Every structure is written in structure tokens, then in C-alpha cells.
Amino acid sequence: xxxxxxxxxxxxxxxxxxxxxxxxxxxxxxxxxxxxxxxxxxxxxxxxxxxxxxxxxxxxxxxxxxxxxxxxxxxxxxxxxxxxxxxxxxxxxxxxxxxxxxxxxxxxxxxxxxxxxxxxxxxxxxxxxxxxxxxxxxxxxxxxxxxxxxxxxxxxxxxxxxxxxxxxxxxxxxxxxxxxxxxxxxxxxxxxxxxxxxxxxxxxxxxxxxxxxxxxxxxxxxxxxxxxxxxxxxxxxxxxxxxxxxxxxxxxxxxxxxxxxxxxxxxxxxxxxxxxxxxxxxxxxxxxxxxxxxxxxxxxxxxxxxxxxxxxxxxxxxxxxxxxxxxxxxxxxxxxxxxxxxxxxxxxxxxxxxxxxxxxxxxxxxxxxxxxxxxxxxxxxxxxxxxxxxxxxxxxxxxxxxxxxxxxxxxxxxxx
Amino acid sequence: xxxxxxxxxxxxxxxxxxxxxxxxxxxxxxxxxxxxxxxxxxxxxxxxxxxxxxxxxxxxxxxxxxxxxxxxxxxxxxxxxxxxxxxxxxxxxxxxxxxxxxxxxxxxxxxxxxxxxxxxxxxxxxxxxxxxxxxxxxxxxxxxxxxxxxxxxxxxxxxxxxxxxxxxxxxxxxxxxxxxxxxxxxxxxxxxxxxxxxxxxxxxxxxxxxxxxxxxxxxxxxxxxxxxxxxxxxxxxxxxxxxxxxxxxxxxxxxxxxxxxxxxxxxxxxxxxxxxxxxxxxxxxxxxxxxxxxxxxxxxxxxxxxxxxxxxxxxx
Amino acid sequence: xxxxxxxxxxxxxxxxxxxxxxxxxxxxxxxxxxxxxxxxxxxxxxxxxxxxxxxxxxxxxxxxxxxxxxxxxxxxxxxxxxxxxxxxxxxxxxxxxxxxxxxxxxxxxxxxxxxxxxxxxxxxxxxxxxxxxxxxxxxxxxxxxxxxxxxxxxxxxxxxxxxxxxxxxxxxxxxxxxxxxxxxxxxxxxxxxxxxxxxxxxxxxxxxxxxxxxxxxxxxxxxxxxxxxxxxxxxxxxxxxxxxxxxxxxxxxxxxxxxxxx
Numbered sequence: 001x002x003x004x005x006x007x008x009x010x011x012x013x014x015x016x017x018x019x020x021x022x023x024x025x026x027x028x029x030x031x032x033x034x035x036x037x038x039x040x041x042x043x044x045x046x047x048x049x050x051x052x053x054x055x056x057x058x059x060x061x062x063x064x065x066x067x068x069x070x071x072x073x074x075x076x077x078x079x080x081x082x083x084x085x086x087x088x089x090x091x092x093x094x095x096x097x098x099x100x101x102x103x104x105x106x107x108x109x110x111x112x113x114x115x116x117x118x119x120x121x122x123x124x125x126x127x128x129x130x131x132x133x134x135x136x137x138x139x140x141x142x143x144x145x146x147x148x149x150x151x152x153x154x155x156x157x158x159x160x161x162x163x164x165x166x167x168x169x170x171x172x173x174x175x176x177x178x179x180x181x182x183x184x185x186x187x188x189x190x191x192x193x194x195x196x197x198x199x200x201x202x203x204x205x206x207x208x209x210x211x212x213x214x215x216x217x218x219x220x221x222x223x224x225x226x227x228x229x230x231x232x233x234x235x236x237x238x239x240x241x242x243x244x245x246x247x248x249x250x251x252x253x254x255x256x257x258x259x260x261x262x263x264x265x266x267x268x269x270x271x272x273x274x275x276x277x278x279x280x281x282x283x284x285x286x287x288x289x290x291x292x293x294x295x296x297x298x299x300x301x302x303x304x305x306x307x308x309x310x311x312x313x314x315x316x317x318x319x320x321x322x323x324x325x326x327x328x329x330x331x332x333x334x335x336x337x338x339x340x341x342x343x344x345x346x347x348x349x350x351x352x353x354x355x356x357x358x359x360x361x362x363x364x365x366x367x368x369x370x371x372x373x374x375x376x377x378x379x380x381x382x383x384x385x386x387x388x389x390x391x392x393x394x395x396x397x398x399x400x401x402x403x404x405x406x407x408x409x410x411x412x413x414x415x416x
Numbered sequence: 417x418x419x420x421x422x423x424x425x426x427x428x429x430x431x432x433x434x435x436x437x438x439x440x441x442x443x444x445x446x447x448x449x450x451x452x453x454x455x456x457x458x459x460x461x462x463x464x465x466x467x468x469x470x471x472x473x474x475x476x477x478x479x480x481x482x483x484x485x486x487x488x489x490x491x492x493x494x495x496x497x498x499x500x501x502x503x504x505x506x507x508x509x510x511x512x513x514x515x516x517x518x519x520x521x522x523x524x525x526x527x528x529x530x531x532x533x534x535x536x537x538x539x540x541x542x543x544x545x546x547x548x549x550x551x552x553x554x555x556x557x558x559x560x561x562x563x564x565x566x567x568x569x570x571x572x573x574x575x576x577x578x579x580x581x582x583x584x585x586x587x588x589x590x591x592x593x594x595x596x597x598x599x600x601x602x603x604x605x606x607x608x609x610x611x612x613x614x615x616x617x618x619x620x621x622x623x624x625x626x627x628x629x630x631x632x633x634x635x636x637x638x639x640x641x642x643x644x645x646x647x648x649x650x651x652x653x654x655x656x657x658x659x660x661x662x663x664x665x666x667x668x669x670x671x672x673x674x675x676x677x678x679x680x681x682x683x684x685x686x687x688x689x690x691x692x693x694x695x696x697x698x699x700x701x702x703x704x705x706x707x708x709x710x711x712x713x714x715x716x717x718x719x720x721x722x723x724x725x726x727x728x729x730x731x732x
Numbered sequence: 733x734x735x736x737x738x739x740x741x742x743x744x745x746x747x748x749x750x751x752x753x754x755x756x757x758x759x760x761x762x763x764x765x766x767x768x769x770x771x772x773x774x775x776x777x778x779x780x781x782x783x784x785x786x787x788x789x790x791x792x793x794x795x796x797x798x799x800x801x802x803x804x805x806x807x808x809x810x811x812x813x814x815x816x817x818x819x820x821x822x823x824x825x826x827x828x829x830x831x832x833x834x835x836x837x838x839x840x841x842x843x844x845x846x847x848x849x850x851x852x853x854x855x856x857x858x859x860x861x862x863x864x865x866x867x868x869x870x871x872x873x874x875x876x877x878x879x880x881x882x883x884x885x886x887x888x889x890x891x892x893x894x895x896x897x898x899x900x901x902x903x904x905x906x907x908x909x910x911x912x913x914x915x916x917x918x919x920x921x922x923x924x925x926x927x928x929x930x931x932x933x934x935x936x937x938x939x940x941x942x943x944x945x946x947x948x949x950x951x952x953x954x955x956x957x958x959x960x961x962x963x964x965x966x967x968x969x970x971x972x973x974x975x976x977x978x979x980x981x982x983x984x985x986x987x988x989x990x991x992x993x994x
Contacts, residue, residue, distance in 0.1 A: 058508050109720055116452055116507055117723055120647055124715035127640060131709045135701050138694050189850055189866075190859040192839075196847050199836040205818040206796065206828060207909060208851030217857055247636075251515070258512060291523035298516035301509055302502055349527065356530040413892070 010180065017172040021165055032164040034280055039171035040232045041272035043178045045256045046265075047225035050182060052254070053262035054191070055218050056198030057111075058119045060250050061126025062226055067245025068102050068129070069095030069227025071140060073234040077148035088153045088161050089170050092231030099227015103220040111215040114201055118215075126250055133242045145241030148234065161235070171232050178225055183265060185221060194218050255293065259300050261307025270308050288353045323408035330400040337397060341390025343368065347383035423552075424670045430558045432665025433565040434627060436658050437620035438638065439645040440572060441613030443657045446646055448588045448609050450507055451499065454514040457639035458521035459614045463487050463621020464630045465529060468536045476539040484618035491614020495607045518635060525632045533631035561623045568616060572654055585609060644711040648718045650728020659726060664711050671707035747810030749774045749913050749943035750795065750826075755804030755814070757787075757794055757967075764790045765801070766967040772913075777944045779954045782964035783988055788947040789831060791964065792917050795945075796828040797821040808913060823851060827911035831918040831947075833898045835905060837891030841882050844890050844901055846873040848908035872908070879938060880904040896927045900934065907938050914939055916946045920953055932957060955979070963988060 021032045044066055051057040073095040080086050110121045133140040140146070150161045159166055185191050193214045196204050201211040234240050243249060252275070260271020275293070282289040300307055306314065318324055347367055351374045354365055363375040372379040442456045463483050470479035494517065502513045537543075538557050545553030576582035588595040588605060596602040628634055641664070649660030678699040682689060690696050718725060750772040757765040764787045772778045780788055793799040795806055797818030806814040813821050836844050846863070849872045855861075863869065877883045880900045885893060890901060899919065907914060919935060920928040932953055935944070948954045954961060955975050962972040965987045971978060978984055 052508075056508065058511060110716075112720065113723065116450070116511070117719055119452065119511060120643060121716055121719045123640060123643065124712040124719070127712045128709055128716065131706075131712070135705055136694070136697050138697050184862070185859055187862050187864060188859040189855050189861065189863050190857050192843060192847055192863055193850075193857075195839055195843075196836050199838050200834060202798075203830075203834050203836065203905070204847075206822050207848045207905065208819055208822040209857075210817070210819050213857055217859065221859070247640075251519075254512075254515075288523070288527065291520060291527065294516055294519035294523055298498075298513060298520060301513045301516060302498065305505060305509065352527045356527055359530075 010176070013179070014176055017176060018169075020172075021168055029164050032168050034277065036164065036168045036171050036236050037280070038273045038276045039168065039175045040229050040236060041253075041256060041276045042269045043175055043232065044226055044229035044253050045260065045268035045272040046179060046182050047222045047229065048253045049257050049262060049265075049268040050185070050194070050218055050222040050225070052257055053264075053267070054186060054198060055114075055194040055215060057114060057215060057219070058254075059122040060119055060247065060254070061122035061124075061129070062222070062253055063245050063247070063249035064106070064126050064129045065099040065103055065223035065226035066230040066233070066249065066253075067133070067240070067242075069099040069230030070234045070240040070244045071133075071146055071230075072098035072227070073231035074146040074148045074240045075139075077150065077153075077234060077238075078146070080154075081149050081152040085154050087156050087159075088150050088235060089159070089173075091235055092174055092228045095231025095234070096224045096228040099230065100220055100224035102227075103223025107216050107219040107223065111219050112212055114197070114211070114215060123247075126245070126247055130242065130245050130247065133245055140242065141240075143242075145239050147239045150235050150238055167236055170235065174228065174232060178228060179269075182225060186265075190214060190217055255297050259297055259307055261309030261311075263306050264309040264313065267307050267309035270312075274308065286350060286353070287357055288349050291349060291353075317412055318405075318408045321408045321411040323404055323411055326404035327401070327408060330397070330404045334394060334397045334401055337390050337393035339390075341387055341394055344383045344386030344388070344390055347379065348387060351379055351383070419552075420673055424673050425666065426554065426558075428666035428669030429662065430561055430627070430665075431669055432662035433562055434620060434624050435642065435645050435665050436661035437565045437568055437623070438617055438642045439649070439657045439661055440568060440654055441616035441620075442642055442646050443649070443651075443654055444585075444609050444616075445613040447651045447653075448585065449503075449510075449606055451510045451514065452507075452643070453613075454511065454639065455494065455517040455521060456514075456613070456617055457635040457642055458518045459487050459491060460617040460621040460624065460638065461525060461630075461632070461635040462490065462521065463618030464536060464625030464634065465525060465534070465621075466618070467622040467625055468534055468630060471539060476541050480619075480622055483622050484615045487618025487621070488611045488615030491617075492607050492611035494614070495610035499610075500603065500606070518639070522632055522635060529632075531632060533629045536625045536630035538626045557623070557626055561627065564619065564623060568619070569654075569658065576654075581608070641711045644715040648714055648725055650725025653725070653728050656726050656728060664714065668707055668710055671703050671710055674703040677702045746774060747807070748772055749776070749809060750945060751805075751807040752795070753805040753807075755791075755794060755806060756802045757790060757799060758802050764967050765794065767804075768964070768967070768969055770962055770969060770972065772943060772945055774943055775941065777939065777946070777957055777959045779946045779948055779958035779961045780964055781948060781951075781954055781961060781988065786964045787967045788964055789917060792828060792915050792947060795821075796826065796915060822909075822911070825910075825912040826915065827906045827909060827913070828915035829902045829906040829917055829919060831921055833895075833902050835890045835898060835901055837889065839890055840887050841890055841893070841901060842873060842877065842886045845876050845904050845908050846870065848905045849873055849876070849910075852909040852911075876904055876908045879907075880934060896923060896931075899923065899931065903931075903934065903938065907942075911942070913943045913945070916944065918947055918949065920948065920950050928953060 020026060020035055025031060026035060044062075047065075048059070048062050051059050051062065073091050076084075076086075076094040077088070077091055080088065080091070106125055110118065110125060113121075134142075150167070153161075161167055161170070186194070193204065193209055196207075196209075197211045197214045204211045204214070230240070230244065233244065256271040256275045257268050258271070259275060260269065261267025278289065278293060282292070286292070304311055318327055350367055351365070351372070354361065355363070355374050363373050365372060365374065374380075438457065438460055442453060445451055445453045445456065466483040466486055467476075467479040470482050498517070499510060499513060502509050538555070542557045542560055544556050546556040546559045547554050574582075576586045584595060584600055585605065585608075588600075588602070588609075595605075624638075628638070645657055645660045645664060648664070649656030649658070678701070679689065679696070682699065690699060748771045750770070752768055752770045755765055755768045756763065768791060780791065782788055790799065794801050794814075797813070797816055797820070800815040804814065805812060808821065808824055808826050811824065813824065813826070836847070839847070846869055849869055853866075853868050853872065855866065855869065874883075877886060880903060882897060882900055882904065885897060890898065893901065899921075903916065903919060906916070916935065920931050923931060928950060935946075936957065944957075946954075946957070958975055960972060961975055961978045962969050963978065963981075963984050964970075970987060971981050971984050973981065
């Protein structure tokens, strides 16, 4: 649901974005780099949500437009390096235009249908473009990709983009612009029709519109914004390589948007921030982080289709009900056993990963501040026991949680 | 020249049969339930890993039976305890669930056996030459593969045409809602179909594990191609899957052997070579380089021109 | 037949709102519609009745563009529409409702209606105008909302409405665009007596200056609303006449109404 936004929210967002790189903990180059990555991912995710959340189009190849936008931007940056008098801050426009052009070209053929067929076609096109990129080194730069400099350019207002802080502000500014535009798009006739096509493409025909045309338009626009994100990617890393168009990147943005929550505009941003953070920091703690990510994703698909944003709105709504106390009590009971079960599962996973992927690191490791030896049976047994007991207890206690939520739902529904 | 043609044909046919073994299971699942099972190739991968592990414990021939059974059980569990709750959310959610599952299975394989390929060599019992073609020996395990996939085809044919359950499943392949309306226990059927499909994938994995590299990435490498086969062959059609598998298997194997490019063709025809370096690059791509793209090209073309596929009976 | 048609001006001057000539529809070897001819003059309320499986919904699907006829001609206000895409037919002024509620469940009631008025007001695939600023679209939507008595549920998601409310919304979506020929497919299906009466009043007021073709099973509704009735049995129309004569028609009684006095 795209709620009607008030100008105050946008102002607040702008202030937040301006202030973030000065927050303690994020003031380092690492922190600002993280924020920059989040910003780029947020634009990419927002563009993807135009397709998935707003129009019901599941694409497995959206990275094509991100990547092609990135490559075109990289070449544009090289032209600037060679003397073209355009400020670096405008490079993403080239990316957006490239994304738009390719979106129109591929979209004309691929948006005839929705649903599973669209998903498969997007998969095929994605693989095709990725394969092509490895075969045409003059444009795609072969294995090393295309490099460009973001400092060798005109410096209006003294901005030379040498520092990560300046790069962040360009990304943040474009994020604000892109979010504003995409949000506004959803409040136009075509935007509303996108939602209608998502809900019932057949009925859309009977009110006089061709659902294919609607899909084509939103597809092209989503591709443009993906290209915009690709352009920022080019500026941030000063290199664009084949992974930018890969199936992995397409899968990544899908995960971001779905985990964040497809039903809300903020969901995409939330998911982008969360997954980017996980990718950057969780991978430092554990080699099993992809497994955790996959399990999180499956959990969201199966149990929390509204994603993180959905969880937030659900809980905010529950605050106004009398069932809140019951929910809190149920959580209080379930949380300890859930933690126990998780501790058991995580331990099993970690020691298994250590054994299979890092045999050279030896069998001794420290988990949850407890030293253990993976060669001995006791860590395995203890972890399995924790998991079994915790899971059994959780299964017993879960009905309490769902009952509490059911009564909250009834209360809210009754008012609706 | 004759050698290349003969070997490409043989190898292409074997590759095609491998694709068929994989895609027959997916056709069942996709056609009957509309679920684009991204985890299908992952179960295939599990079959390869299980067979290696079981072979080490009790030998190859038991593994040939036990590994597919395990995979069938896993498939049944996926449907019964996982997908069943997701069906009511629609096809997109189903696809996403299996997509996540593929991710997770891939990671679990790494957790169990590590990131590197395992030495899944052809077991000694079947590692001998079957016959000789143009002086080079043709391995027996490839013949075994052929036998197994022909066996699969026969089994599926008999099971569908001659048993009651088979008839019901056949009907459900093309008219799933109607079958439910007629009073059949569709959820139980779903579990059965998922189990059979997964067992077939597991069986394909046992054999495919030798033909291909057994590593955690094998599912991601083969998965998309299997989708292509199912789509090109057509929904609801096992014979279609067979035709498409052979087509793609043979064409791709032949293409990989062709070391010529459009540029060479232009030169032989005496036509002029494009001036711009970019275009020149495009036409210099050798067919062998472009071979991996052929299935996807076919996929996109078929979906645009004839979404029903070659022999399909419905579109989704 | 001739005297039954003498309701409006001769056809030569004003074409019939809807005219079917020898329409056939087969699925493979199975014939569902076997040569249906029907002429509905402007402003008439025409009901189509018949036993289950007669092909009533199929007929609607053929007229509204959901299916293509195997043979035959379908004219809307004189213009041929047989085989055209549903959205082209809708643009020419024909709208239909569905027997199984076919709304936009995750849009609000208001949005459901508002989307339905857009084309008729001249808005195409605009993405440069805010929909909230389109005065005429919003006014028309509000007005329609009042007409179907759902103004109180304006901001509710269509998917959570009660069955009767959804049926009202279904009709609302159908008439919101100002179509001149309205097809209603079992509008009172599944309703209590009271709900059905409400719906009949709604239909009566909403279709005052329009042509209405309706499929119905509820004979009370049919005989109360219809100017003329056609009886469809096994894909053929066995009678088209005013209600009293249909009630008395032997063939109709045998096929459908039964021999007990209706």
C-alpha cells in the first residue's frame, strides 16, 4: 500500500540522510562506505519493488538493467575523465537513460505476460545478457570489467569526490530524488493500475485497459531506476564488472525486497539496509551467513509474508489493542525457548561448517564464549539436545502466540 | 569429421538423457502443481552427494537404490511440511519458497561436504568400456545412464497409462482444479507427485554425479537449463520434455564442437567484414563460446512465440 | 417474434444495443453455443435464463471478449465486436460483471471504483498526473460509491468486505465507467431474499437509461426486472418473449420452469 505521504516525512527523511554519516559509529570511512552501499541498494530495491510489490511481476533478471546502467555510466565517466565537461554527480543520469532504453527494448518482448512466464523469461534474458557480457570485451571489459575515475572530472563547488563522505551525499541525494519520483509514480493513474494489474489482471481488461501496456510502462520505469542505481555503483566503486549483471545480484535484490516487505514502500529500503549490513558484517563473524540468510528468507516467505516492514506495522497496530498484554506474555514465554533452540541450531551449523569448510583452522573454536573441540562428540550432542528441547518447547508454546495475535486481529478487524 | 559427428551425437544424446531424467520430475511437479520448483536441481545434487556417501559406506548398487529413495522422502517432506503452507499464497510465494530452499540446500551441502568438488569418480564396478567407436572406447556408465533413463521413461509411461493413480495424475497434469473437484485427495496427490519427481531427480543425480563435477554449484549450473527443457517441451507433456531434452542436449553438444564464428561464415561467403570494432567483436564470437547461451535463447524465443512449448497442452 | 420486437424504433434508424447473429462456440469437438441469435434494443432490460450448463456464462464471455466465437457475428450498437480483445470491447461502451466476484482485493473500495472510471473520462496511461488531483475522476468515483451505498466502506480493502458488499462493489465497478450496455452475470447469486431485493433496486436505479442484459436464476428477480426474457437451453435459445408469454410457454416449462405454476 502506498500511503499518501506528507511533505513532512520527506523533509524528515532528508534530514535523517544528511545526519547519518555523523552518527557515532558510522563516522569512519568504513561506516560511510556501508551507508553508501545501503543507499545504492535502496534505490535498486525500490525499483525492484515497483515490479514485485506494486505490479506482481517476479523478475529473476533485474540486475541486467542495474549492470547495463553501470557499464554505460562507467564509459560515460571515462569520457568525463578524457575531458567531457560534465560533473560526476550527473553520471547516474546516463545510467538511468541506459536502463530506460534497455528496459523499453527488452520489455517490449518480455512483458506480454505476467506470472510464471514472465519470471522464466526474465531468468532467460538475465542469463543471456550475463553470458554476452563475457563475450564482448570491448564494451564489457572482459574479466576485469570497466574502470573509471571519479576524481578526474570538473569540480563544481569544489567537490572532487575524493572522500567517501562526498560520494555518500551524492548517493543520498539521488536516493531522495529517486524515492520521491517512484512514490509519486505510484500515485498516478498508471501507478494505481499497476496495483490493479497485480490484484486482477483480467479485470483490468474489462475496465478498458490493456494489462500488457501497464506492465510494459512500469517495467521500463523500473529499469530506468535500476540503471540509476548502477550509475551510482560505478561512481562508488570506480569499476563495473560482470557480477553487476549476474543472476546472483538479481537474486540479491529479490531477497532484499521480499525480506524487507513487498507490501510497503519502506520495505524495500529496510530490506536493502538490512541485507547490505548482513552481507558486510555478518560475513565477518561466520562463514555460514548465506545459510542464515536463506533460512531467514524462507521463514519470511512461509510465516511473515509482509516482511520486516510488515512485522513492524503489525506490532505498531497491536499496540492499540487490549490483546497487547496477551501478546507480550506469550512472547515472554516463547522467547527463552526460542533462544535456546536458536543457540543449539547455530552451534550445530557453526561447528559443521568449521569441520567441512575450514579444516585447516583446526578443530578448536570458541562459540558464544565457550571453547569447544569439534572433533569431540559432546559439542554436537549438546547442541542437538538444545535444539531438540528448545524446538519442542517452542512448538508447545507457539499456539499461545498465535492465539494472542488472533485476538488482536479480531479487535482490529472489528473496528475496521 | 565423422568421429566428431559420431561422438557429438553420442555425447549429446547422453547429455540429453540426463536432462530428461531431471526434467521429467520437474515436468510432473510444474505441470500438476504449477510450482516452478527451483529446488529440483538441488535435490539432484543431493542425489549425487548421497550416492557418493552411501557408496563409501555400503557400495554402489545399494546407493543406486537408497539415494533416490532418500531424495523421494525429502521431496515428500518439502511438500508436506514446507510448500503445503505456502500454496494458498499463490504461485509467486511458491516460487520464492523453492528459490530460498535451493539456496539453503546449497549451503547445507557445503556444510556437510565442504566447498570443493568431491572426488565422485565412476565406481569400479561400472568403470569399463562398453564398446569402441572409431577406435576410442565408450564408457559403460554412459550406457547405464541410457538404460536408466529409458527405464524411467518406460516406468512413467506404464505408471501413468496403466494405473488408476497414474490416470488421476495424468488428468491433474492438464486439469488440476477439476481433479480436485472430482473428489480426489489433491494434497496427498501433491505429496506423491513431489516424492516421485524428487526421487527421479535423485536417481539422475546418482548417475549425473559422475558425468558432471559433483560440487555445491552443480545445482545452480544445471537448474536453469532444466527449466528451459520443461518450458520448451511444453507443460503437461512428458514426451515433450523428452524431445526438448534431446534437442537441447544434442544441439548444445554439437555447438560446443564448432569452432567457427559468423566472421568465418562471412569470409567464406566473400561478404565484407563490418568496420566498427564492436560489431567485429560481435561477429567474431565462436559458436563454441556462445553454446551455453543456446538454451536461454530457445527459452526466450519459445516463451515469446509459443508459450505452450513444443508439445504442451496448456500454458500455465 | 415481430410483435415482440416492436418496442423501440425500427432497426434501420437506431441499431440494436446488442445483436448476436448465429453465434457458435465449440471447444474442440464439444459445442457449447450452437447458433444463438438475439437482438436487444436500446434501453431494454433483457434477462437470459436457462438450466445449469446451458452456456449462459459462455455467452457472456463471448460478448465481452473473454472468449472468441467459433462462428457468428456480435454487434455492439451496430459495430462488429466478435473476437475482439476484452479491453477494446470495454472501451466501446460494454461492461460486464462476474458471477464469481472479480474485484481488486488489495485496493480500497474507493480505488476499485476510481480505477474503473478512468478510461471513460479520457485518461489513458498517464504517469505525469497525480490521480488525487483529477477532479472529475474523484467526483465520479464518489458519486458511484454513493449509488452503490458503500460510501461508509470507502477506505476498507475490498478483500475484507462481506459477500453482499463485494457483490455491490462488483456491480459498482461494472457501471462506474458509464458503459451504455451492461451485462450482469447472476448479480444476486448467493444472496438472501432481503439482499436480493436490495440488489434489484440498485440494479434498477443504476441501469435506468442503459441497456441491461442479465443472467439470473432467481425467477422473482427475473420477472420483476426484465422487459423481455430469452431462454437458453443446451446452447440454443428456445424462446425470446415478454415475461408473461415466457411463463406460459410450453417448451420453456418443459425445459426449465417445470410444470408447477411459477
